[in-house]
Amino acid sequence: MLAEKYADRIQKIFAKYPDRRSGIMDLLYLAQEEYGWLTEQALEEVAALCDVDPTQAHSIAGFYTMYSEKPKGKYWLQVCTDLPCALRGADDFYAALCEFLGVEDGGTTEDGLFTVEQVMCLAACDKAPMLQCNFHYHENLDMEKMKAQIEQWRAEAAQPEQPEDERP
Amino acid sequence: MAHILLRDLDIPDIWQFDTYVANGGYEGLKQAIGNHTPAEVIQIVLDANLRGRGGAGFPTGRKWSFIPQNEAVKYVVVNADESEPGTFKDRQLLEKNPHQVIEGAMIAAYAIQATAVYIYCRGEFWDLAHALEERIEEARQANLVGENVLGSGWNCPMFVHLGAGAYICGEESALLNSLQGLLGQPRVRPPFPAQKGGGLYYEPTVVNNVETLANVPWILVNGADAFKQIGTSESPGPKIFCMSGHIARPGNYELPLGITFRELIFEHAGGIPNGKQLKGILPSGASGPVLRATDEVLDSPLTYESVAKLGSTLGSASFILMDEDTDMVWAAAKMAHFFKHESCGKCTPCREGTYWLERIYERMMRGEGTEHDLHLLNSVPRQMVGVVLCALGDFAANPVLSTLKNFPDEYERYIRQRPVREQTADTLQDYARKEAGEHPAAVGEGGL
Ligand SMILES: Cc1cc2nc3c(=O)[nH]c(=O)nc-3n(C[C@H](O)[C@H](O)[C@H](O)COP(=O)(O)O)c2cc1C
Ligand code: SF4
Ligand code: FES
Numbered sequence: 001m002l003a004e005k006y007a008d009r010i011q012k013i014f015a016k017y018p019d020r021r022s023g024i025m026d027l028l029y030l031a032q033e034e035y036g037w038l039t040e041q042a043l044e045e046v047a048a049l050c051d052v053d054p055t056q057a058h059s060i061a062g063f064y065t066m067y068s069e070k071p072k073g074k075y076w077l078q079v080c081t082d083l084p085c086a087l088r089g090a091d092d093f094y095a096a097l098c099e100f101l102g103v104e105d106g107g108t109t110e111d112g113l114f115t116v117e118q119v120m121c122l123a124a125c126d127k128a129p130m131l132q133c134n135f136h137y138h139e140n141l142d143m144e145k146m147k148a149q150i151e152q153w154r155a156e157a158a159q160p161e162q163p164e165d166e167r168p
Numbered sequence: 169m170a171h172i173l174l175r176d177l178d179i180p181d182i183w184q185f186d187t188y189v190a191n192g193g194y195e196g197l198k199q200a201i202g203n204h205t206p207a208e209v210i211q212i213v214l215d216a217n218l219r220g221r222g223g224a225g226f227p228t229g230r231k232w233s234f235i236p237q238n239e240a241v242k243y244v245v246v247n248a249d250e251s252e253p254g255t256f257k258d259r260q261l262l263e264k265n266p267h268q269v270i271e272g273a274m275i276a277a278y279a280i281q282a283t284a285v286y287i288y289c290r291g292e293f294w295d296l297a298h299a300l301e302e303r304i305e306e307a308r309q310a311n312l313v314g315e316n317v318l319g320s321g322w323n324c325p326m327f328v329h330l331g332a333g334a335y336i337c338g339e340e341s342a343l344l345n346s347l348q349g350l351l352g353q354p355r356v357r358p359p360f361p362a363q364k365g366g367g368l369y370y371e372p373t374v375v376n377n378v379e380t381l382a383n384v385p386w387i388l389v390n391g392a393d394a395f396k397q398i399g400t401s402e403s404p405g406p407k408i409f410c411m412s413g414h415i416a417r418p419g420n421y422e423l424p425l426g427i428t429f430r431e432l433i434f435e436h437a438g439g440i441p442n443g444k445q446l447k448g449i450l451p452s453g454a455s456g457p458v459l460r461a462t463d464e465v466l467d468s469p470l471t472y473e474s475v476a477k478l479g480s481t482l483g484s485a486s487f488i489l490m491d492e493d494t495d496m497v498w499a500a501a502k503m504a505h506f507f508k509h510e511s512c513g514k515c516t517p518c519r520e521g522t523y524w525l526e527r528i529y530e531r532m533m534r535g536e537g538t539e540h541d542l543h544l545l546n547s548v549p550r551q552m553v554g555v556v557l558c559a560l561g562d563f564a565a566n567p568v569l570s571t572l573k574n575f576p577d578e579y580e581r582y583i584r585q586r587p588v589r590e591q592t593a594d595t596l597q598d599y600a601r602k603e604a605g606e607h608p609a610a611v612g613e614g615g616l
Contacts, residue, residue: 018369
């Protein structure tokens, strides 16, 4: 349960606001961190903590692109293919990335390691092509660099245990 | 000249508290609290004629003056949602010169006697937002934020709130809803944020852009007159121009308002790469009309007024440049996709209009565009403008109508020769829509 395990962090989140409801976004992140994605149980726990109906937690989770109500790969790659990035080759980069990983747009690799998605402008247009992996930016990419990075992620994933704070 | 905003270009470690203070940091806040009443601070910013850098160009001092004085609870909210395609200036400020934004926000808070400040960062600024919390803590320990600020008896804590990926949350009333844990959709106005009933938790609230606030410490230290020495009388001060797309040196440039398009694009940002000609200019990201790069445009000064005269807007000054080889119908398709994806769905004309516009462009990209589609592209946007709750619905019409007007030949080609851009038609499709099993083929040809 989030409430017991993260009592300190939850208390800090609520301390920022005069209204518990404002804590919902931070708590959804916390729940996603704990469970990997926003499971039914996660949403119910968050809703209870914020004193709202679970339906409301659902609708907030569905409104934003950084919450996921489905399992994602261990590395969630969100590639920006918005106009400024596309003018600098982001569409081709994204197509090459999908091909390299053997997935379709929006898909997850069979080993469960990578999910690829297209997203809108991430405020890094001068460093296109770029992507966000588990909320961290990787900029000025090309497929050469990307292949090396993917190798590194694969090696990292093959390690026995990950330190907790490596995840978003 | 030394930078006023992008000071990291002159002093790389200005993000550190000690470095910032050693270079005059927090002098503006000290002078505001030590030498001026809140009303005087508002007057100084009014005199400087600082205009909002978040898009609308509204005079900042006037905005602050709307806040009723006798309310017990008041807020300053810093808009760090920065999601307009082509905009990446607030990110550099918050990452590289964060204390200046914190200082500017505290001066604003002092001017309206706010009881707290919230910085709303887009969720993707995850790393940045966590670093920012550390910077705020440094300021708090130095008694510049928090309880009894600089011994004045005034209390004002500062918090960071993370969004989670939604362009509409940059619209100020949607942002306030999002901060309150409600769905991030715009509110009906009036009441406006500055009024009781319209702001954060329905209390009077000032919402300002990051860059707007970053100007404020300098104004306090150097005075309104010095600020007006920079730029033009209608649009004074420095402005950060974000340069992206087909440009030799993409990035942020801090320059006085009033320089010309030509100076910005060719002298400062290095011109168009690969010896190509410049064709299209989006001066305010995806939300302002696209301009054809004529001599008249290139020789115009970059002020809020003169860009409006050209039929576009300066907005947040996010320049997306497109060279002669760019397919303008494709570019419009990209933007139509953006607005379809980002419409919050609250008003019918925007929700339905952006949906149909995207589908029409998908058809064109598949080489299936018809005369009727051209007609629809002319009529659908006109049914959105002015009848929606927030400016997103108006923005969505801009790329369509302005490309139709300035590049009619390219649309003609799509209808007559029907080129196919398989990959684009495919990648344009909203992946969420695809997942839901929807397919554009299911939409009747030319239907509406
Ligand atoms: C759809 C939409 C998106 C917006 N996005 C932003 C944004 O990301 N950042 C911002 O500062 N203002 C944005 N604005 C403008 C804000 O509503 C508001 O005018 C601004 O934050 C006021 O600050 P300023 O007066 O300092 O410019 C947006 C407006 C609309 C309609
Ligand atoms: S105009 Fe569009 S984005 Fe704005 S409130 Fe209406 S539906 Fe939402
Ligand atoms: S368009 Fe990709 S980061 Fe802005």
